[in-house]
Amino acid sequence: MIRDVALGQYIPGNGIVHRTDPRVKILLLIAFIVFIFCSFSFVSLGIVTAAVAVIILLSDVSLKLYLKSLKVIIVIVLITSLLNLFYGTGDPIFKWGFISVTMAGVYRAIFVSVRIILLILISSCLTFTTSPTDLTDAIERLMKPLKVFHIKVHEIAMMMTIALRFVPTLLEETDKIMSAQKARGADMESGGIIKKIKAMTPVLIPLFVSAFRRAYELAMAMECRCYHGGQGRTRMKTLHMKGSDCVGIIYAAVVLAGIVLGNIFFTAVI
Amino acid sequence: MSIIETKNLSFTYGVGTPFEKTAVDDLSVSVNEGEVIGLIGHTGSGKSTFVQMLNGLIKPTSGEVLLDGINIWDKPKEIRKIRFRVGMVFQYPEYQLFEETVRKDIAFGAINKGLSGDELEATVRKSARFTGLSEDLLEKSPFDLSGGEKRRAAIAGVIAMDPDVLVLDEPTAGLDPMGRDLLLSQIIQYHQERKNTVFFVSHSMEDIARVADRVMVMNRAKLVMFDTPRNVFARVDELHEIGLRVPQITRIMTGLREKGHRFSEGILTVEQAFDEIVDRLKREGKI
Numbered sequence: 001m002i003r004d005v006a007l008g009q010y011i012p013g014n015g016i017v018h019r020t021d022p023r024v025k026i027l028l029l030i031a032f033i034v035f036i037f038c039s040f041s042f043v044s045l046g047i048v049t050a051a052v053a054v055i056i057l058l059s060d061v062s063l064k065l066y067l068k069s070l071k072v073i074i075v076i077v078l079i080t081s082l083l084n085l086f087y088g089t090g091d092p093i094f095k096w097g098f099i100s101v102t103m104a105g106v107y108r109a110i111f112v113s114v115r116i117i118l119l120i121l122i123s124s125c126l127t128f129t130t131s132p133t134d135l136t137d138a139i140e141r142l143m144k145p146l147k148v149f150h151i152k153v154h155e156i157a158m159m160m161t162i163a164l165r166f167v168p169t170l171l172e173e174t175d176k177i178m179s180a181q182k183a184r185g186a187d188m189e190s191g192g193i194i195k196k197i198k199a200m201t202p203v204l205i206p207l208f209v210s211a212f213r214r215a216y217e218l219a220m221a222m223e224c225r226c227y228h229g230g231q232g233r234t235r236m237k238t239l240h241m242k243g244s245d246c247v248g249i250i251y252a253a254v255v256l257a258g259i260v261l262g263n264i265f266f267t268a269v270i
Numbered sequence: 271m272s273i274i275e276t277k278n279l280s281f282t283y284g285v286g287t288p289f290e291k292t293a294v295d296d297l298s299v300s301v302n303e304g305e306v307i308g309l310i311g312h313t314g315s316g317k318s319t320f321v322q323m324l325n326g327l328i329k330p331t332s333g334e335v336l337l338d339g340i341n342i343w344d345k346p347k348e349i350r351k352i353r354f355r356v357g358m359v360f361q362y363p364e365y366q367l368f369e370e371t372v373r374k375d376i377a378f379g380a381i382n383k384g385l386s387g388d389e390l391e392a393t394v395r396k397s398a399r400f401t402g403l404s405e406d407l408l409e410k411s412p413f414d415l416s417g418g419e420k421r422r423a424a425i426a427g428v429i430a431m432d433p434d435v436l437v438l439d440e441p442t443a444g445l446d447p448m449g450r451d452l453l454l455s456q457i458i459q460y461h462q463e464r465k466n467t468v469f470f471v472s473h474s475m476e477d478i479a480r481v482a483d484r485v486m487v488m489n490r491a492k493l494v495m496f497d498t499p500r501n502v503f504a505r506v507d508e509l510h511e512i513g514l515r516v517p518q519i520t521r522i523m524t525g526l527r528e529k530g531h532r533f534s535e536g537i538l539t540v541e542q543a544f545d546e547i548v549d550r551l552k553r554e555g556k557i
Contacts, residue, residue: 210365
């Protein structure tokens with residue numbers, strides 16, 4: 001069913017990754033994304049891969065779930081690495097008609113697929129170990145400096161919180177409406193793609209109607225509680241940095257050093 | 271002859287995950303054609319899961335559902351055909367409406383079944399009549415109807431498929447007392463004309479007492495009682511233990527009996543109680 005999608009799901013736990021401050025986690029995620037794309041030699045890529053693997057093993061989330069989140073993007077990985085395979089320059093090591101594969105192409109394909117896999121793994125790790133509310137709290141806090149540019153940070157964070165909050169509700173609703181229409185003989189499994197898209201109308205219309213109804217009710221409820229946005233609002237849970245958060249930052253610094261050295265002392269292949 | 275029968279029916283949610291939960295456990299039951307079966311149980315007792323297995327919306331983890339003696343999952347590709355024979359009205363069915371007009375929405379199931387032309391038109395009219403929707407509402411958008419009318423339109427949409435077995439999951443929930451009474455009597459009337467088999471899931475013991483020939487009581491995924499309303503509602507203490515109560519009027523009459531008034535046992539509806547009291551007063555010469 002739809003609910004089996006593992007991407008972006010919070011798994012409660014109490015490991016070191018769970019306990020790390022969400023702000024630090026977001027910054028570390030950004031740092032790691034940069035690391036992944038700045039690894040140009042095999043040694044650097046190996047260091048990043050090992051670093052990501054350590055985080056995942058520490059994350060108190062079963063490896064099965066990570067594999068599940070990879071399953072969703074396996075097609076993308078295959079297609080992009082295949083395309084890259086044929087785009088290398090240099091002497092072809094394999095030629096058939098207009099298709100030629102070069103060593104550079106092979107390297108490129110390997111780098112691209114490893115990078116995508118690492119990206120998915122490290123970002124899944126963030127969503128698996130951080131509850132949606134913590135996540136938006138942290139984003140709001142991190143974006144606070146943007147207030148200088150008159151960006152309504154609190155409103156954006158509130159919208160994100162609400163959106164995330166309603167994902168499971170709408171999934172459940174979709175399930176329910178699908179069952180109801182199937183009970184009326186709606187055929188959603190058979191037929192070509194156009195027939196399948198058409199068959200979704202009886203699901204999508206009630207879903208939109210109820211989404212608007214919910215939005216209206218929520219707005220009403222917020223208004224009744226005199227909600228007026230971020231000005232002078234205090235929070236129930238304030239985020240505090242702890243010693244363990246420093247460990248994360250130091251870890252990232254070490255990985256960075258490793259990558260820089262790897263890039264300098266070993267030949268860049270890409 | 272039994273139209274629907276279940277054999278050791280079980281269903282477990284989330285097999286192999288930490289959230290594993292058995293919703294229906296080893297349920298065997300046999301229902302005769304033309305019966306009205308009331309289904310009661312606490313929230314989470316597995317009623318909804320059970321009824322969704324009757325028309326193949328949920329595939330049982332083990333056990334089987336027999337419709338006219340044939341396992342409905344014998345030919346998994348033809349499971350849609352089962353859904354035309356076992357019609358299912360979900361809780362709050364008004365959220366399934368989607369067409370431009372009420373007429374089109376009622377026709378949706380019937381068209382899926384393969385009806386068209388005059389036959390379709392006649393079916394739509396008939397179902398609208400059964401659920402008490404007036405003709406002029408048929409051309410309106412379903413989203414312009416009142417809550418009660420939407421409910422009727424949704425039920426009409428299922429009745430339009432002319433199912434042999436009709437499953438109603440809390441059809442009167444959230445309606446006002448008048449709408450409740452009316453909808454209930456329309457369901458009874460439909461049943462009497464069509465002579466179909468009805469499964470009626472409800473939290474209202476009064477409704478169950480009024481419509482059911484036999485009552486299934488579910489508790490923690492298991493079937494704990496299956497008997498006539500009279501016999502089921504006589505087991506007050508057992509029902510109380512699993513968080514259910516008997517109809518209000520039954521409690522009153524039991525209370526009066528305990529106070530020494532000689533009323534007969536197993537009074538389930540206000541009408542029965544009224545007759546009983548009038549009868550008693552007449553015999554005592556007070557009226």
